[in-house]
Amino acid sequence: MNPRTAPTVLITGATQGLGRGIALDLAAKGHAVLLHGRDPARLAAVAGEVRSAVPRATVRTYLADLADLDQVRTMTDRILAAEPRLDALVNNAVAGGGAEPLRREVSAQGHELRFAVNHLAPHALTRALLPLLTASAPARVVNVASIGQEPIDFDDVMFEEGYEGLRAYCRSKLAMIMATFELAAELDGTGVTVNTLHPAHLMDTRGVREYGLTPVTGIEEGVRPTVRLVVDPELAHTTGRYFDRFTDARAHEQAYDTAARGRLVALTDALVGGSTGPNTE
Incomplete structure (x- = not known):
C-alpha cells in the first residue's frame, strides 16, 4: 500500500462496535484510516489493533468528545492542518438511549445530549471539513442513522x-x-455525495446492551452496508438517499x-455557530 495514494477516510466513534469494525474493514481494503475517539487509551488500543491486523496500513488518531462543540472545532482544526x-x-x-433513559443529560453547551452528539456534532464536523472534502472530490459523506426515527417537536x-x-x-x-x-x-x-443508512437491526453494541435491549445481529452485519456506501463504485453519483442496510428506502x-x-x-x-454557553431555548 502506498500511503500517498491510499484514499483517506475519517471514522468517528472508531474505538468500539461498528466504528472499530468499519476501520478494520477499510484498512484491509487499502484505505488510510483516521480514527476518532474520546478516550485516549481506547483510541490508542484500536489504532494498535488496526496496525497489527494490517501492518502496512496508514493510521492516525484524533481525540475529541463530541458532546463538546469546542472540542469538535479543535479536532477539525487539527485535521485541516494535518x-x-x-x-x-x-x-x-x-x-x-442510555442506561438510565429517564435521566435527561446535556452537552457541554447545554443542549440535549443525544441531539448534540448524534446531530449537532456531525453537522459541525462535516461543514467544517467541506473545504477538504471538496478539494479531494470525488468524496463521500456517510451518516450512520437508524431505522428508529421519531419526528422532531420544534x-x-x-x-x-x-x-x-x-x-x-x-x-x-431523524x-x-x-x-x-x-x-x-x-x-x-460538487463531487461530494452525502448519504445515510440504517446499518443493521439491534447490533451487538454497548449502547444496545446498556439500554437493556437484546442484540440480534453481529457488528459485521452493519459493517458491510456502511462500507459499501464508502467504496462501491456503482454509488459514486448516488446522493441524498437513505438506505435500510443495502436497500434504498424511505425515511420518516x-x-x-x-x-x-x-x-x-x-x-x-x-446552535452550532452561536455562543458556547448553555442553551436557553
Whole structure:
C-alpha cells in the first residue's frame, strides 16, 4: 500500500462496535484510516489493533468528545492542518438511549445530549471539513442513522418535557437524516455525495446492551452496508438517499417536509455557530 495514494477516510466513534469494525474493514481494503475517539487509551488500543491486523496500513488518531462543540472545532482544526486530503467521512459516533433513559443529560453547551452528539456534532464536523472534502472530490459523506426515527417537536427540540432516552435518540437520528438530505442538495454537482443508512437491526453494541435491549445481529452485519456506501463504485453519483442496510428506502415522512428541514437547518446553524454557553431555548 502506498500511503500517498491510499484514499483517506475519517471514522468517528472508531474505538468500539461498528466504528472499530468499519476501520478494520477499510484498512484491509487499502484505505488510510483516521480514527476518532474520546478516550485516549481506547483510541490508542484500536489504532494498535488496526496496525497489527494490517501492518502496512496508514493510521492516525484524533481525540475529541463530541458532546463538546469546542472540542469538535479543535479536532477539525487539527485535521485541516494535518491532512492533505479526505476522501470520505463516516459520521458513526453515537449516544444511544442510555442506561438510565429517564435521566435527561446535556452537552457541554447545554443542549440535549443525544441531539448534540448524534446531530449537532456531525453537522459541525462535516461543514467544517467541506473545504477538504471538496478539494479531494470525488468524496463521500456517510451518516450512520437508524431505522428508529421519531419526528422532531420544534416546540420542544431539546426534549425538556416527558424525556425518554430512546425517543431522544430516535429524534436525533431523524435530524441526522434530514440534515443529510439538505446537505446533499446543497452539494449537488460538487463531487461530494452525502448519504445515510440504517446499518443493521439491534447490533451487538454497548449502547444496545446498556439500554437493556437484546442484540440480534453481529457488528459485521452493519459493517458491510456502511462500507459499501464508502467504496462501491456503482454509488459514486448516488446522493441524498437513505438506505435500510443495502436497500434504498424511505425515511420518516418528516424527512421529506422541506419546511421542517428548513427549520432544522436554521436552528442547527444557530446552535452550532452561536455562543458556547448553555442553551436557553
